[in-house]
Amino acid sequence: MQPTTEPDPFEEFNRAMGAGRIQDPYPNLAERRREAPVSPADIRALMGLAADADLGDFGDMPPVFTAYSFEAVQQCLRDGETFSSSGYAPVMGEVFGHSILEMDEPEHHHYRSLIQQAFSRKAMERWESDVVGPVVDAHIDEFVDEGRADLVRQLTFPFPVTVIGHMLGLPYDDLAQFHRWAVELISVSIDYEKAVRASKLLYDYFKGIIDERRVAPAEDLISVLALAELHEGGERHRLNDDEIIAFLRLLLPAGAETTYRSSSNLLTGLLTHPDQLDAVRADRSLLPQAIEEALRWEAPLLLIQRLATRDTELCGVAIPEGAVVAVAVGSANHDETRWDRPDEFDIFREPQQHLAFAFGPHMCLGMHLARMETTVVMNRVFDRLPEVRVDPDAPPPHITGMTFRSPPTLPVVWG
Numbered sequence: 001m002q003p004t005t006e007p008d009p010f011e012e013f014n015r016a017m018g019a020g021r022i023q024d025p026y027p028n029l030a031e032r033r034r035e036a037p038v039s040p041a042d043i044r045a046l047m048g049l050a051a052d053a054d055l056g057d058f059g060d061m062p063p064v065f066t067a068y069s070f071e072a073v074q075q076c077l078r079d080g081e082t083f084s085s086s087g088y089a090p091v092m093g094e095v096f097g098h099s100i101l102e103m104d105e106p107e108h109h110h111y112r113s114l115i116q117q118a119f120s121r122k123a124m125e126r127w128e129s130d131v132v133g134p135v136v137d138a139h140i141d142e143f144v145d146e147g148r149a150d151l152v153r154q155l156t157f158p159f160p161v162t163v164i165g166h167m168l169g170l171p172y173d174d175l176a177q178f179h180r181w182a183v184e185l186i187s188v189s190i191d192y193e194k195a196v197r198a199s200k201l202l203y204d205y206f207k208g209i210i211d212e213r214r215v216a217p218a219e220d221l222i223s224v225l226a227l228a229e230l231h232e233g234g235e236r237h238r239l240n241d242d243e244i245i246a247f248l249r250l251l252l253p254a255g256a257e258t259t260y261r262s263s264s265n266l267l268t269g270l271l272t273h274p275d276q277l278d279a280v281r282a283d284r285s286l287l288p289q290a291i292e293e294a295l296r297w298e299a300p301l302l303l304i305q306r307l308a309t310r311d312t313e314l315c316g317v318a319i320p321e322g323a324v325v326a327v328a329v330g331s332a333n334h335d336e337t338r339w340d341r342p343d344e345f346d347i348f349r350e351p352q353q354h355l356a357f358a359f360g361p362h363m364c365l366g367m368h369l370a371r372m373e374t375t376v377v378m379n380r381v382f383d384r385l386p387e388v389r390v391d392p393d394a395p396p397p398h399i400t401g402m403t404f405r406s407p408p409t410l411p412v413v414w415g
């Protein structure tokens with residue numbers, strides 16, 4: 001069975017996230033940054049209510065602030081003690097389980113270090129030749145003779161989930177189902193019931209595989225986790241099923257949804273800027289800077305979240321204990337005090353750190369994998385789809401979405 005190319009939950013998720021409609025949040029974010037690096041969100045204004053309207057149940061909601069500037073976002077993400085990740089627990093934790101995403105130090109460090117090795121730059125060499133290259137080739141094989149394709153549907157959407165499935169050692173035939181559950185899982189804010197159901201189904205599915213790996217370990221990530229020993233307060237213990245499954249549930253949405261979007265965004269940037277496309281095609285040493293520029297220009301994930309653990313200050317703005325901080329990494333990446341013409345895609349910029357992978361203790365665990373996957377997919381596209389260009393008979397591609405951003409389709413022709 002092939003990975004699905006009819007991802008209904010995916011479409012639903014995309015629609016709910018605002019994909020399809022052409023949306024550009026960047027002018028509005030620029031205006032917010034001009035006003036202040038950090039500002040309180042006006043719940044009444046967000047809900048379209050009058051300034052003195054009674055908020056009813058929403059009156060009990062914690063205050064919400066948004067960090068817009070590069071400095072504010074970096075400062076917030078660097079200080080995990082003041083700006084905790086535990087705010088993910090009430091919603092995301094319900095479906096992922098207690099994963100590293102919602103842990104604070106020192107617990108976070110204990111768990112993250114168990115798996116860090118498997119995602120190191122060094123480890124990527126093996127995954128590249130054994131898994132990513134063959135997976136990308138297999139997807140391209142299916143359409144290469146046709147002379148045209150939708151690169152989102154046929155390549156960037158399905159390949160990262162196939163890669164993770166292989167890294168976990170899952171049977172190929174399970175991948176389509178696995179991807180559907182993963183999309184349902186992250187659609188938790190749209191359909192809670194469905195997300196909880198997917199979470200339970202994934203639990204049972206993974207439980208069976210973990211039991212097998214405990215008896216007969218293989219060369220995959222589930223075996224690494226099944227055998228890993230946690231050292232905490234002088235004690236050592238094997239990870240239990242809940243701990244392993246929380247990690248596995250997180251990995252799929254964290255790794256597949258984001259990488260598919262970042263590869264699609266880079267392709268969009270290049271295909272809509274043919275001079276830059278030609279430059280990279282002719283000189284592949286430009287690829288790393290093109291990948292970073294696409295991540296800066298259109299971060300797949302615009303917004304993450306933290307919770308203030310004490311009264312504090314962020315870029316001069318007082319934040320009370322208990323406040324939610326919406327951390328706009330996409331806005332930070334367009335901070336005009338750091339980048340000229342920030343809304344433009346330009347692979348020839350001076351390289352500077354961006355925040356698409358976040359920063360600090362929770363900085364993306366899979367960033368080397370994501371960069372390697374994107375490198376492989378771009379090289380294969382250049383090598384196997386000669387003179388690839390936007391399909392002149394289709395509407396021009398556009399990146400859309402308010403939290404998750406990528407193009408819904410990417411019709412191209414070649415040859």
Ligand code: HEM
Pocket residue numbers: 085100101102112164250251254255256258259262299300301304305329356357358361362363364365366367369370
């Ligand atoms: C371009 C692709 C990617 C982007 C833009 C991205 C972005 C991010 C961001 C912003 C965070 C921080 C979330 C937070 O603290 O609130 C994060 C964390 C994480 N990412 Fe990625 N990610 C990408 C690819 C991947 C891949 C391929 C994997 C693994 C297969 C992965 C696994 C993780 C994990 C496990 C965490 C949690 C780390 C922790 O809490 O310590 N990501 N990612």
